[in-house]
Amino acid sequence: MQEAELPGLEAELDPKPEWQPRYPGSGRLEGKVAVVTGGDSGIGRAVAVLFAREGANVVISYLEEDTDAEATAEMVEEEGGKAVIIAGDIGERDHCREVIDLAIRKFGQIDILVNNAGEQHPDKEITDISDKQLKRTFQTNVYGMFYMVQAAMPHLKSGATIINCTSVTMYKGADELLDYSATKGAITAFTRSLSQNLVEKGIRVNGVAPGPIWTPLNPCGGASEEKLEHFGESTPMGRPGQPNEVAPCFLFLACEDSSYMSGQVLHPNGGVIVGS
Incomplete structure (x- = not known):
């Protein structure tokens, strides 16, 4: 099976995902600095902009989607926050260090680490999953989180937070996303274990497990054409969610x-x- 080309551009999606914050800010992140991986589009974009509305400055890490990343940075600044963007592969340890080094150079601190970046590829048969794809999915989704946390730890103080993006597929499975679902199970276990490891340091670690959300991840490789046609309809609400939800x-x-x-x-x- 030919693997879909990733990543995808949010600027090319129709309809466009809804990223706009739904309510006025209340200063809940005033003076904070957040690092958001996969912050150029989808859930990451919505998080970055909402954090800015609440008073945070944001470092936006992304793979190569310059147009989306630059647009997200502009949105952050329109909300009154400062934004810096950095392209590269979080599956590489050195790049994760570069992301954290940039945050410290620009803002002098890190208070929030959002491990949101991920990739997925649909395969109907487990035998269709190539060695390259299997390694790549784990490298991005799991190794990337370890590398980001390891790089950030020297700068995280008591009161800091780490938030990892897992998935509903970890809990209910997904017949065409075997490798992706496996990484999300690992992320949930990592989140729970890391929370125990860091609790005495005053650092909280939690996760978010979205269901089917309309982002570039799905039409650009995360769902087969058949499933994309009815994306989100199997949920009790009968529709996909939006990033701002x-x-x-x-x-x-x-x-x-x-x-x-x-x-x-x-x-x-x-x-x-x-x-x-």
Whole structure:
């Protein structure tokens, strides 16, 4: 099976995902600095802009989608925040160090790390998953999170937060996303374990497990044409979600509203009931 070309440009999607924050800011992230991987589009874009509305400055990490990243940076600045963008592969340890070094050079601190970047490829048969694809999916989705946390740790102080993006597929499975679902299971276990590892340092670690959300990840390789035609219809709400319906979960976990939560996962998934 020929693997889909990734990443995809949000600027080319029709209809466009809804990233705009839905309510006025209240200063919940005033003076904070956030690093958001995959921050150029989709959920990452919605998170970056919402964080800026709440007072944060944002470092936007992305693979190569310059047009989307530059647009997101402009949106952040329109909300009153400062933004810097950096392209590269988070599956490479050295690049993750570069992202964190940039954050420290520009802003002098890191308070929030959002590990959102990911990739997925549909395959109907497990035998269709190439060695290259399997390694690539784990390198981006799992290795990238380890590398980002390792690079950020020397700069994270008590009160800092880490938020990892897992998926509903970790809980209910996905017959055409075997390698992707496996990485999301690893991310959930990583989130729970890291929360215990860092709790005594005063650093909280939580996760968000979105359901089917309309982002470039899906039409640009994350779903087969057949599934894309009915994307999100299987949820109780009967539709896909929008990035701005997910971003508030990240905001809640990033700010003091969730000060008594660590090792937990929130589920913006259209009403799908899953185990904890």
